[in-house]
Amino acid sequence: MEDHIRFDAEACTLLLLDQRKLPLIEETFACRTVEDVVFALQTMVVRGAPAIGVSAAYGCRIALRQAMAAGAYWRNELERLLSMLAQARPTAVNLVWAVGLMREAGYNIQDPRELGEVWLALAMKIHAEDIAMNKAMGRFGGALLADGDTVMTHCNAGALATAGYGTALGVIRGAVDMGKKISVIANETRPFLQGARLTAYELHKDGIPVTVACDNACSLLMQRGMVDKVVVGADRIVANGDVANKIGTSGVAILARHYGIPFYVAAPSSTFDLATPDGSLIPIEDRTPLEVTHVGDTRITPEGVPVFNYAFDVTDHSLITGIITERGVLSPPYTSSIAEIIGQERRP
Numbered sequence: 001m002e003d004h005i006r007f008d009a010e011a012c013t014l015l016l017l018d019q020r021k022l023p024l025i026e027e028t029f030a031c032r033t034v035e036d037v038v039f040a041l042q043t044m045v046v047r048g049a050p051a052i053g054v055s056a057a058y059g060c061r062i063a064l065r066q067a068m069a070a071g072a073y074w075r076n077e078l079e080r081l082l083s084m085l086a087q088a089r090p091t092a093v094n095l096v097w098a099v100g101l102m103r104e105a106g107y108n109i110q111d112p113r114e115l116g117e118v119w120l121a122l123a124m125k126i127h128a129e130d131i132a133m134n135k136a137m138g139r140f141g142g143a144l145l146a147d148g149d150t151v152m153t154h155c156n157a158g159a160l161a162t163a164g165y166g167t168a169l170g171v172i173r174g175a176v177d178m179g180k181k182i183s184v185i186a187n188e189t190r191p192f193l194q195g196a197r198l199t200a201y202e203l204h205k206d207g208i209p210v211t212v213a214c215d216n217a218c219s220l221l222m223q224r225g226m227v228d229k230v231v232v233g234a235d236r237i238v239a240n241g242d243v244a245n246k247i248g249t250s251g252v253a254i255l256a257r258h259y260g261i262p263f264y265v266a267a268p269s270s271t272f273d274l275a276t277p278d279g280s281l282i283p284i285e286d287r288t289p290l291e292v293t294h295v296g297d298t299r300i301t302p303e304g305v306p307v308f309n310y311a312f313d314v315t316d317h318s319l320i321t322g323i324i325t326e327r328g329v330l331s332p333p334y335t336s337s338i339a340e341i342i343g344q345e346r347r348p
């Protein structure tokens with residue numbers, strides 16, 4: 001599934017497999033303007049921190065084409081569009097990371113046509129690098145799983161959340177590629193159901209045994225010894241190793257600690273935010289109540305009753321057994337291992 005994000009350079013159009021409609025309908029959503037890309041990000045046509053970053057990189061190229069219609073004022077218009085793009089979703093640091101890389105690459109280029117070529121090449125490099133990083137994580141993380149393990153995961157940190165192969169699911173694919181028999185428990189992950197709809201879709205297509213579990217079953221499954229390890233993705237990992245990930249992740253981590261089950265996070269270096277010292281400062285996205293009040297088009301809560309719909313929570317670094325990256329597996333104390341391994345900044 002390395003083609004769910006495609007860019008038609010001639011038409012300057014971003015083509016996305018519409019994840020709102022999976023697993024029942026496979027349909028492409030076309031983004032011809034920055035407004036289309038922002039819509040796709042905010043409504044989760046495309047979602048997942050690395051996939052958000054790759055889509056935003058192509059979104060910058062679209063912004064440039066759009067800005068050139070402003071003639072002599074194209075730079076001002078471009079900056080307005082880039083700012084709109086960078087603010088589409090607040091938690092996954094990959095979004096501002098990608099837009100920042102594009103801005104940096106184009107800082108001194110005066111000719112918009114030259115800038116367009118530079119930005120297209122960089123977006124394609126970010127795209128290819130993400131897949132390569134995921135496969136490296138698969139090798140490092142796959143070695144941590146044992147033949148016969150049942151691995152719980154939360155949300156979707158697979159090919160659909162990245163440019164391809166996946167982070168948490170990349171670790172599972174890496175172990176399978178090593179010849180290990182791995183079964184997966186996919187927490188359904190209300191309210192958007194990334195686990196039930198997307199992780200189950202990916203792994204079933206790959207022939208990897210997967211069972212969908214209600215989020216509420218987590219403790220029972222662990223208590224009964226049905227979970228050997230937990231591997232999840234991340235949207236932002238900060239300097240002390242605190243991790244922002246899909247709502248419910250911190251609860252899974254607390255339960256894993258209680259039952260003595262190793263809890264791993266898999267994420268590329270582009271998901272780290274070393275400028276933020278700890279998880280209390282990570283912006284947590286507050287999404288539309290409609291995702292909670294409705295399942296599809298069916299209302300399930302009484303009119304007039306308010307709901308919470310925080311999209312992420314923060315897992316304390318003390319609950320994390322290891323952080324799997326493309327540069328190796330980080331161990332506690334994370335403040336020093338992150339500074340040592342991730343702090344050596346490398347550009348794609």
Ligand SMILES: CSC[C@H]1O[C@H](OP(=O)(O)O)[C@H](O)[C@@H]1O
Binds near residue numbers: 047155167247
């Ligand atoms: C490989 S990072 C995927 C990460 O992003 C998901 O959030 P969303 O579906 O809202 O974009 C979730 O936190 C996953 O772990």
